[in-house]
Amino acid sequence: MNTIAKSEKSDIALIAERITNAVMEHRLPPGVKLAEERLAEAFKVSRTKVRHALTVLAKEGLVTLYPNRGAFVASPSVQDARELFATRRLLEPEVVRKVIDRAGKAELRRLRAHIAKEAEARLANDRRAVIKLSGEFHMLLAKLSGNPYISKLMDELCPLTCLIIALYDSPQTPACPEDEHIRIVEAIELKDEATAVSLMLHHLQHVENELKLSVDEKVDIDWEKMFA
Ligand SMILES: [Zn+2]
Structure with missing residues (x-):
């Protein structure tokens, strides 16, 4: 290279x-x-x-x-998907804490502008834009955290999350539930670290729970009956 x-x-x-x-x-x-x-x-x-x-x-x-x-x-496996969300749950509380520490008016304006774009895409029923903007919200937060290593990791993990959503999501459910980003930004604006971190963890768990990641679990298949 x-x-x-x-x-x-x-x-x-x-x-x-x-x-x-x-x-x-x-x-x-x-x-x-x-x-x-x-x-x-x-x-x-x-x-x-x-x-x-x-x-x-x-x-x-x-x-x-x-x-x-x-x-x-790529076609990430169910195991990959679980590991990815586990990694994000490790990283993103730190992201939120650092953004609260560092974010000034300009940074908060960028977050608000991003959320407005997400709302606009939802209103227009533009699912592609909603999914992409949902991922980019987390990439923007990571960037604003000022930690270049976390930011780089999140630039890789967010597109992978979009792939996982494409694989395991049902078409009706949104990428990130509608109001959860707004509530995270509000907690950041209030510099309420405990709430912001807990909202972020809840949010990531919620996105993971919406996915159908149970397909790899052991199922009892009666092969003889199935093909009788
Ligand atoms: Zn989200």
């Missing part, structure tokens, strides 16, 4: 970003093949650049590369 020229690097980042956006908006479903030549045509770039972008996304877990078969949008 270090042999790539600077201008190419930005191309690669752009391709990776656009594929990530498509995943976040559920336009690219889990398990879909990402054919290099078709992406190269779509982005009007070389296949080499596409390959590099797919390698970047594979490192983030959003894409799975199979030898001789190519790249596919």
